[in-house]
Amino acid sequence: MAKAARAAQAWRTYRDVTRPGSPGLGARIRALPRMIGAAMRGRYPGLGKGRLALLGLGVLYIVSPVDVVPDFLALIGVADDFGVFLWLTGSLLGESGRYVEWERERIRAVPS
Known part of the structure; x- marks a missing residue:
């Protein structure tokens, strides 16, 4: 990956993590073990086993x-x-943010 592409990805990750309403850095990091476990069990559709292997x-x-x-x-x-x-940091933080949002949607969808 070229230096400019790495810098652009780092900037996109920073913008994504700091976007208002987006899961924060701590929430994303804490979600990593849950996300990986859910992906390995096939319960999280956002992260396939091929991407997880990569x-x-x-x-x-x-x-x-x-x-x-x-x-x-x-x-x-x-x-x-x-x-x-x-690349790894950007991918994990980006995907864990999507995972946290996916979890939130599932919680909202469960009838009380």
């Missing part, structure tokens, strides 16, 4: 000592990890 691969890439571009190549080696980190 996010898992992103986590593995960040924590893995093996990189496409080795870290000893100064800034270039760290830039690919940072790009994956930005």
Whole structure:
């Protein structure tokens, strides 16, 4: 992902998290385990198993000592990890916000 695209995605994520009425950062982070569990059980339609696997691969890439571009190549080696980190963070925060809104809609739909 190009530097400009990473910066644009980071900006979109920031705007989404700070939008009035949108779930806040804390709510999104707390929703991550629920979202992942619901997606794995097939209960949350917004996150398919393929996309969940791709996010898992992103986590593995960040924590893995093996990189496409080795870290000893100064800034270039760290830039690919940072790009994956930005993509992963933006994807998880964006999807967890949609998940929180999906949960809210389900709660509203349940008759009292």
